[in-house]
Amino acid sequence: MAVIKHISIKNSNYNAATDYLTTQYDEFTGKPIIDEKGNHIPRQEFILEGIHCDPYSFGSxxxxxxxxxHKNQTREEIKAHHYIISFDPRDRDDNGLTPAQAQVLGMDFARKNFPGHEALVCTHPDGHNSAGNIHVHIVINSVRAYDVERRDFMERPGDALAGHKHHVTKEYLEYLKSQTMLMCQQKSFYQVDLLNPAKIRITDREYWAQRRGQAKLDAEAKTSPVPIQPPIHFETEKGFLRRVITETMMDSQSMEEFQKKLFEKYSIEVHESRGMISYLLPDRQKPIRGRSLGTDFEQNFIRSFISANRVSIRKVPDETAEKGNTAIHNPLASQTEPKQPVRLITDLETCIKAQKNRAYALKVKVSNLQKMADTLAFLQTNDIGTMEELQELRSSSKAHVKETLAAVKATEARLHVVDKMYQARLSILKNRDVYKQYLNAPNRKKFRESHAAEILLYEAARKELRELTGEKKFPPLKDIKAERSVLYRQKHARYEDYSDARSHDRELENIEANVRSILDLQKEEPLISKTLS
Structure with a gap:
């Protein structure tokens, strides 16, 4: 799944950002790697481009x-903002994501969401852990260089004007997460819901603690005179907590038993208060909150899991039951890997590479046999025996794609209106005091001349809000924000439905083409009723 990360930079040396993106750095210390002459070693592979600047003169x-x-003159000011979009490693192998494609996506993302800023966009083909996660770095100057048209996501009047600084709020970060999700959904990449808390929450600090600890253990194992088997895996405090909490959850029939077992086995105290849960390790004085571990370790989830676990306990029938064993149903274990879609059979007559390379041609033939088997398995599973039945299924699939797309468009249309309401309501609240002073001023004409911008913004926002709501009484900002948040989540949920429907339709399209290939039907021939079995 793609994730987006934000880092504020106070370093006044802008060239340090370019150096970091183009040269090699030690992943643990964060220091540059230099050769024997003291020079920085360039990265082996990267793509670097600039927006509103030359990438190699970004600093100046x-x-x-x-x-x-006259901005960024003090040490405390934020000089730049660093955003990182990391794609799922599976997107490279399953969806054909390349660094060049990721760079195009990063450039489009930066132009759309950071307009008017000088920006560096750099794509690296791999992450720190060599997992194959292609990722894009976007570094922007905190000061906007050019005036731009006002966008729906901009919260302040100055967010569209040159000379104003980049404004990062919780709402804006949520907007960027939603844009990241939308980008991946449009490209059918792997993606999870970034707007809701993670089931397993691992911070950067914990991630690097685990990496450093594992590296230390691996170094000790290499220097050890006695081979260590099996290899030792380093575990952080939170990693240890997640493991023992999960094990204890699966073996408990009540919350009281869960707490008792954690204390007896691991000396971990469990505290519950106001719907929150925390865990106190024996060598710590400050407890670790469940929400810092992830939603799967909070009070509500644990109670519901134990309740479901208690109901699901049953005796194993037949021979196993005679031995007195029991089977416990684990809801987490019931999740299976997603089924791979049926792929299109490759035409050897048009495949130039297969015609030039006999070994590759043989590989394609074997792959085609597997695709044929997958196609026939799909037909048998869905009880499809004729071409008409397959076409009927395809027609209903197309209709479902249209329905889900219509639902997405309807949600987007409402969200567009609510976004405008949100911006108008913000503008009214920010300029309300000035407008009240204007109404009470003894000389309104003179007051208006000196506060023309604030008064015009207030009146324009009030007019727009009345047109959008059709009412004179303005809705509270809290209600608008709540509806806006619900619509953003609804939009992504409906986009997931549309993405699934579109993927299923593409699979049916492949199956229909595969059936034609298997039956040796030409495209120009009319469809005939023929039993596929």
Whole structure:
């Protein structure tokens, strides 16, 4: 799944960002790797481009922008913002994601969401852990260099004006997460819901603690005179907690038993208060909250899991039951890997590579046999015996794609209206005091001349809000934000439905083409009723 991460940079040396993106750095210390002459070693592979700047003069151009607008002159100010979009490693193998494609997506993302800013966009083909996760770095100057058209996601009037600084809020980060999800859904990449808390929450600090600890154990194992078998795996405190909590959950029939077993086996105290749960390890004085471990370790999930576990306990029939064994149904274990879709049979006559390479042609033939078997298995599973039945299924699939797309469009249309309501309501609240002073001013004309911008913004927002709601009384900002949040989640849920429907329709399209290939039916021939079995 793709994730997006934000880092604020206070370093006034903008060239450090370019150096980090183009040269090799030690993943544990964060220091540059230098050769015997003291020079930085370039990265083996990267794609670097600039927006509103030359990528290799990014630093000097940002400094000129800062001087022009008299910004970023103190040490405490945020000089730049660093965003990282990391794609799922499976997207490279299953969905054909390449660094060049990721770079195009990153450039489009930066232009859309950071308009007017000088930006570096750099794609690396792999992450720190060599897992194959292609990722894109976007580094922007905190000061906007150019005026831009106002966008729906902008919260303040100055967010569209040159000379104003990049404004990062919780709502804006949620918007970026939603845009990341939308980007992946449109490309049919692997994706999870970034707007809801993670089931297993691992922070950067814990991730690097685990990496450093594992590296230390591996180094000790290499220098050990006696081979260590099996290899030792390093475990952080939170990693240990997740493991023992999961094991104890699966073996408990009540919350009281869960707490008792954790204390007796591991000396872990469990505290519950106001719907929250925390765990106190024996060598710590401060407890670790369940929400810092992930939603699967919070009070509500644990109670519901134990309740479901208690109901699901049953005796194993036949021979196993005679031995006195019992089987416990684990809801987490019931999740299976997603089924791979049926792929299109390759035409050897048009495959140039297969015609030039006999070994590759043989590989394609074996792959085609598997695709044929998958196609026939699909037909048998769905009890499809004629071409008409397959076409009927395809027609209903197309109709379902249209229905899900219509649902997405309807949600997007409402969200567009609510976004405008949200911006208008914000503008009213920010300029309300000035407008009240204007109404009570003894000389309104003079007051209006000195506060023209605030008054115009207030009146324009009020007019727009009345047109959008059709009412004179304005809805509270809290209600608009709540509806906006629900619509964002609804939009992504419906986009998931549309993406699934589209993927299923593409699979049916492949199956129909495979059936034609198997039956040696030409495209120009009319469809005939013929038993596939």
């Amino acid at each position: 151009e940002c400094e000129e922008t800062n001087k022009r607008f």
